[in-house]
Amino acid sequence: MIDKKVAFYTLGCKLNFSETSTIARSFQEEGFQKVEFNEYADIYVINTCSVTENADKRFKTIVKQAQKTNEDAFIVGVGCYAQLKPEELAAVDGVDLVLGATEKFKITDYLNDLSKNDFGEVHSCEIQEADFYVGSYSIGDRTRAFLKVQDGCDYKCTYCTIPLARGISRSDKLENVLQNAAEISEQGIKEIVLTGVNIGDYGKGEFGNKKHEHTFLDLVKALDEVDGIERLRISSIEPNLLKNETIDFVSQSNTFVPHFHIPLQSGSNDILKLMRRRYLRELYVDRVAQIKKVMPNACIGVDVIVGFPGETDEHFLETYTFLTELDISYLHVFTYSERDNTPAAEMSGVVSTKVRKKRSKMLRGLSAKKRRAFYESQLGTTHIVLFEGENKEGYIHGFTENYVKVKAPWNPELVNTLHQIQLTEIDEDGLVRFEYVKEAVSA
Incomplete structure (x- = not known):
């Protein structure tokens, strides 16, 4: 070969x-x-x-x-x-x-x-045979690396095929995760994003057994000690698995950044129950409040599904109002689509495609407003930016630790470097301009 x-x-x-x-x-x-x-x-x-x-x-x-x-x-x-x-x-x-x-x-x-x-x-x-764990991470493609710490899911959300596609929840051994993180660090990559199917469930044994050797908090604390990594970012984590101890630790951490992505899926308790989610909207309010209490500048992203079977106009309005009033930063909006072999595909109250698209458009509009309001709230504040590696129409883009996207005239020397900046204004394309406070915090 x-x-x-x-x-x-x-x-x-x-x-x-x-x-x-x-x-x-x-x-x-x-x-x-x-x-x-x-x-x-x-x-x-x-x-x-x-x-x-x-x-x-x-x-x-x-x-x-x-x-x-x-x-x-x-x-x-x-x-x-x-x-x-x-x-x-x-x-x-x-x-x-x-x-x-x-x-x-x-x-x-x-x-x-x-x-x-x-x-x-x-x-x-047969998916029952997917009971072993293979550690993974991505490097060489981008400024940040995606580090897999967990795979599979034991949840039975009625719309989801992931347990059918990936099997039971199982985790990497802590020493393997730390070894992979060290290997990433040696490549000169500045940021690691923790990823998995249900990462808050971290700790279930390598073969999916229920013996919890380590918790997600143990994982976070151990990764915080890895040399050479400037930033660690938690990707999507279920609200019921994001504990106060983790939020508080991130707020004091040297490397974990104030950015959370927390799936909500619906702002209506009726729909959450139909989805078989493991929380109600009241818990979600608590999670957001706790994050903002200890990290006022934190960025919070939200997953939402529109057009789930049984979602009436009243239910959707409940979700829209709930999100409008919530102190969050942006939305990832998913239009519900029927998946074979899921309970939701057999449910009554099917929402028409036209209505699904209309609701999706409304929430995408709300997301744009939320992101704009979050960016405006950050003007005048000082942050560390990590620049990406792509020349986009003569500009280089980067993200602050709390996920504000900034732009500057293209300069290849900035790629994969960290700088302290003050956010100054929002450009017409929605990205943020800045002034340097301290150049080359880390190159």
């Missing part, structure tokens, strides 16, 4: 990005050369997502894109959609191999002669 080229495309979440990077490193260890997806390659690997209907459709588009570059390329589908609907992926014209939840990490074992197949070959386990 020496001198063969391989390219990767990732759909979906930060967790998928971390796993794609790990799979890519396994190819490089076998002597493959990694290239960009729009370049000529012998093998194209597409890491799929199944959270939204759109991600399913995009897979076909990406396969065609690969075929345009090399019509004889060997095309592999892996990831969540590959676990849920392997035969469907295998039937897509041009797909040669489909690997499920456990097989994707042994991908090079399945590559024999790279000859094209008439029909995609499927290797997909």
Whole structure:
């Protein structure tokens, strides 16, 4: 296989990005050369997502894109959609191999002669067999690294296919996480984002047993001690698993930043119950209040689903009003889409597509207002910015520790450096301009 080229495309979440990077490193260890997806390659690997209907459709588009570059390329589908609907992926014209939840990490074992197949070959386990843990992290693609600490989920939310696609909740050993964090640090990466399916559930044994060796708080405290990492960011964490002790520790931490992303899904307790979420809106109010009490400048992002079965106009208005009054910074809005083998797909009270889109548009508008108000509240304050690596129309972008997006004229020397700045004004594109207070805090 020496001198063969391989390219990767990732759909979906930060967790998928971390796993794609790990799979890519396994190819490089076998002597493959990694290239960009729009370049000529012998093998194209597409890491799929199944959270939204759109991600399913995009897979076909990406396969065609690969075929345009090399019509004889060997095309592999892996990831969540590959676990849920392997035969469907295998039937897509041009797909040669489909690997499920456990097989994707042994991908090079399945590559024999790279000859094209008439029909995609499927290797997909029963999801009950996904009971071991593979640590992952992404480096080399961006200024920050996504570090996987947990996989799978024991929750039974009625709309979600993730437990079907990824199996039971299981965690990496603490020493492995710390080793991976140290390896990331050695690459000169300044920021690590913790990722997983349900990271607040961290501590369930490596094989999904219920023995809690460490808690999420133990993990956070241990990572805070890793040398060389300037910033640690907690990605999405369930409100019922985000404890006061963790919030308080982050507020005093040397490296954890004041930025939380907390799924809400609905501001109506009726809908939360139908979704089988493990909290009510009152708990969510408490979480936001606690964060703002100890970190007034903290950024809080929120996931919301619109158009869930049974969501009446009154329920939606309840959510809209709840979010309007809540001291949060931005929304990620998901339009509900039916997923096979989920209880929600069988529920009555189906909301029309037109109404779903209208509600989604309303919440996206609210998100823009919330982000603007949060940015305005930060003008005049001093922060540390970490600059990204891309030249976007003559500008370089960066994020403050509390996730305010800033811009400056492009300067390649700024890439992956930290500077102390004061936020001065919001530009017409919604990004924030600044003045330097202290340049090169860390280069």
